[in-house]
Amino acid sequence: MNMSDKRVYLYDSTLRDGQQTQGVDFSAADKTAIAKALDELSIDYIEGGWPGANPTDDAFFANPPKLKNSKLTAFGMTRRAGRSASNDPGLASLAQNAPIVCMVGKSWDFQVTEALGIELDENLSMIADSIAHLKTKVSEVMFDAEHFFDGYKANRDYALSAIKAAYEAGARWVVLCDTNGGTLPDEIFDIVTDVCSQIPGAHVGIHCHNDTENAVANSLAAVRAGARQVQG
Numbered sequence: 001m002n003m004s005d006k007r008v009y010l011y012d013s014t015l016r017d018g019q020q021t022q023g024v025d026f027s028a029a030d031k032t033a034i035a036k037a038l039d040e041l042s043i044d045y046i047e048g049g050w051p052g053a054n055p056t057d058d059a060f061f062a063n064p065p066k067l068k069n070s071k072l073t074a075f076g077m078t079r080r081a082g083r084s085a086s087n088d089p090g091l092a093s094l095a096q097n098a099p100i101v102c103m104v105g106k107s108w109d110f111q112v113t114e115a116l117g118i119e120l121d122e123n124l125s126m127i128a129d130s131i132a133h134l135k136t137k138v139s140e141v142m143f144d145a146e147h148f149f150d151g152y153k154a155n156r157d158y159a160l161s162a163i164k165a166a167y168e169a170g171a172r173w174v175v176l177c178d179t180n181g182g183t184l185p186d187e188i189f190d191i192v193t194d195v196c197s198q199i200p201g202a203h204v205g206i207h208c209h210n211d212t213e214n215a216v217a218n219s220l221a222a223v224r225a226g227a228r229q230v231q232g
Contacts, residue, residue, distance in 0.1 A: 005202060009044040009045070009205075009230070011045040011047065011102075011175075011205065011229055011231040012232065013047045013075075013207075013232065014047075015031050015035065016047050016049045016075050017047075019049075028060045031048065031049065031060045032065045035067065036065050038070060039069050039070045042070065043069075043070050044070065046071070046073065047074075047075050047102060048060055048061060048072050048073065048098065049061070051076070051094065051097040051098075052089075061074065061097040064098070071099070071100050072098050073100040073102050074098035074102070075102050075104070076091070076094040076102075076104075077090060078127055078129075078130040079133075081118045084129070085133035095134060100140040100142070102144055102173075102175075103130055103131065103143055103144065104144040104177075105130070105144070105146065106123050106146055106162065107146060107147060108146070108147040108148070109154065110154060123162070124162060127143065127162060127165045131143060131170055131171050132170060140172045141170065141171055142171055142174070143163070143166035143167075144177050145159070145163050148176040148179075149177075149178045149187070150180060152191055153187075163176070163195065163199060164199065167199050167203060172203065173203055173204070174199055174203055174205065175204075175206065175207050176205065176206055176227070178206075178207070179209065180211065181209030181210060181211030181215070182211060182212060183208075183218065184212070184218075185214060185217045185221040188206075189221040192204065192206065192221070193226065196227070201226030202228050205230065205231060206218070206219050206230055206231065207231040208222075219232065
């Protein structure tokens with residue numbers, strides 16, 4: 001990437017990831033109020049939630065707030081194994097609810113074989129098919145690579161193949177997720193540097209959890225290594 005491009009895009013996940021915090025239970029009205037406040041701050045992307053996952057998110061997306069500065073994003077997952085992308089109800093719901101979609105998928109080979117119970121190549125097809133399909137339905141698609149750093153440390157080639165499948169299928173952003181929150185800043189820097197040698201940093205994002213109180217440091221390390229979107 002051209003390192004003279006210093007623009008960093010901010011993606012706020014309060015309305016979904018933040019809602020998973022113990023004791024937090026947003027109503028649809030709460031979500032609308034928070035989204036409007038974030039819009040006033042000109043946050044680039046506001047993740048509204050997961051349409052189809054619960055009544056609150058359904059109500060929010062049924063009457064989404066009008067945003068002046070930010071882009072509303074719907075969260076979901078890649079197609080199910082054994083289904084085509086065009087026949088997956090989850091993808092259909094995403095396409096109907098927001099102009100931008102962020103899809104989560106597996107990038108750790110262990111999670112693919114043990115949690116999903118499918119072949120590694122099938123997971124790559126699920127990623128690519130889902131993104132290519134939604135690219136025809138919405139204005140922008142991004143991919144959250146779940147457990148990316150654990151996957152990279154266990155099987156670098158497969159973790160990279162998962163995010164390359166997303167990028168080559170048309171994902172605007174490929175977001176590296178430290179889902180377990182156990183990766184440290186030096187590791188983040190080295191791994192993101194490697195990723196940015198494979199995929200342009202202008203298409204790479206970072207999503208860090210704070211289990212070791214390193215989410216901010218890890219995000220800054222990723223930006224220093226070339227990532228240009230920060231989720232939080």
